[in-house]
Amino acid sequence: MTSLSGITPSGRLTLGNHLGALRRFTDPDGFYFVANLHAMTTKHDPRRLVALTREMATLMLAAGLPPGTVFIQSDVPAHAQLAYLLECTSYVGELSRMIQYKEKGNGRPMTRASLFTYPCLMAADILLYGTDRVPVGGDQDQHVELARDVAVRFNREYGETFVVPQLQKAALAMRIKDLQNPTAKMSKSDEDNAVGTIRLLDPPDVIRRQVMRAVTDSGGEVRHDEAAKPGITNLLEILAACTDGDPVELAKAYPTYGALKADTADAVLAVIEPLQKEYARLASDPVAVDDLLAEGRDRAIEASRPRLQAAVHAMGLAGSGG
Numbered sequence: 551m552t553s554l555s556g557i558t559p560s561g562r563l564t565l566g567n568h569l570g571a572l573r574r575f576t577d578p579d580g581f582y583f584v585a586n587l588h589a590m591t592t593k594h595d596p597r598r599l600v601a602l603t604r605e606m607a608t609l610m611l612a613a614g615l616p617p618g619t620v621f622i623q624s625d626v627p628a629h630a631q632l633a634y635l636l637e638c639t640s641y642v643g644e645l646s647r648m649i650q651y652k653e654k655g656n657g658r659p660m661t662r663a664s665l666f667t668y669p670c671l672m673a674a675d676i677l678l679y680g681t682d683r684v685p686v687g688g689d690q691d692q693h694v695e696l697a698r699d700v701a702v703r704f705n706r707e708y709g710e711t712f713v714v715p716q717l718q719k720a721a722l723a724m725r726i727k728d729l730q731n732p733t734a735k736m737s738k739s740d741e742d743n744a745v746g747t748i749r750l751l752d753p754p755d756v757i758r759r760q761v762m763r764a765v766t767d768s769g770g771e772v773r774h775d776e777a778a779k780p781g782i783t784n785l786l787e788i789l790a791a792c793t794d795g796d797p798v799e800l801a802k803a804y805p806t807y808g809a810l811k812a813d814t815a816d817a818v819l820a821v822i823e824p825l826q827k828e829y830a831r832l833a834s835d836p837v838a839v840d841d842l843l844a845e846g847r848d849r850a851i852e853a854s855r856p857r858l859q860a861a862v863h864a865m866g867l868a869g870s871g872g
């Protein structure tokens with residue numbers, strides 16, 4: 551069983567990224583990476599990308615991921631190499647149906663071609679390592695489904711090469727919502743939204759204030775009801791995810807919105823503060839961070855080589871000596 555997942559450095563990490571993905575990156579044999587190639591599918595600033603990549607990699611290490619599992623995607627050229635091979639097995643029809651492409655690009659002539667082929671890169675990420683589990687939040691389901699389709703098709707057309715991955719859904723925190731707009735996902739790329747997005751490296755007093763100011767719903771009753779009470783339901787989901795509780799059960803313990811908010815703020819900080827401390831320690835030791843990332847890179851290069859080679863041969867690309 552191998553678990554793999556990536557996070558795109560398109561903004562600073564949020565509580566949603568942590569609860570939906572990062573804290574589930576626990577497999578000692580797993581592969582967890584900063585998906586910096588994915589961050590170039592929309593207009594980007596190279597200097598900012600370098601800084602965000604470093605911050606994210608350090609935060610992943612600070613989250614206590616198993617040693618040797620963390621790396622930076624562009625350090626392992628096999629990802630881009632296999633992505634091209636998979637583009638040659640994917641269809642315009644299926645890529646056009648991707649929600650992310652439709653939302654961010656479709657129809658605009660200045661959309662980057664890489665936004666369209668992005669799911670092939672993500673499929674390459676997953677298939678290179680014989681991954682069978684992909685811990686992601688709910689917004690990535692469609693991409694993992696595509697990776698499954700691509701693997702099945704490749705194996706059928708070119709011979710058994712790839713493991714077909716499972717989608718590993720989180721029981722909770724599938725989709726943490728924005729605190730100010732609780733029908734929308736909390737998103738790291740929403741840079742203008744300082745109030746509704748909890749960033750893992752924001753000062754604790756700012757985070758507490760954000761939770762206390764979260765939009766609530768009319769009526770004063772605390773109840774888990776996504777349709778009628780999206781704001782309260784989101785707070786209950788966050789509280790439950792941070793305390794390993796059950797959001798429906800937890801609702802019964804709170805007579806008022808205020809009490810729920812105060813406990814949610816405490817629970818969020820109990821998760822975030824140790825992470826911030828470890829981040830500060832690691833960030834002050836850049837050589838140690840470099841060493842840990844080099845270890846992850848070398849292991850990923852080794853582990854990805856056989857499947858890339860197998861795919862190269864299967865597709866008829868055996869070159870000199872191959």
Ligand code: TYM
Pocket residue numbers: 554555556557558559566567568569570571572585588671672675676684685686687688689690693723724725726727735736737738
């Ligand atoms: P990205 O960077 O948008 O998000 C990283 C992870 O965080 C999860 N997530 C959330 N979970 C719960 N609530 C939220 N509000 C929330 N926002 C984000 C995402 O579901 C994701 O698991 N394409 C991917 C990165 C990627 C990848 C991969 C993932 C590249 N290659 C291979 C898995 C396997 C992305 O942009 O995620």
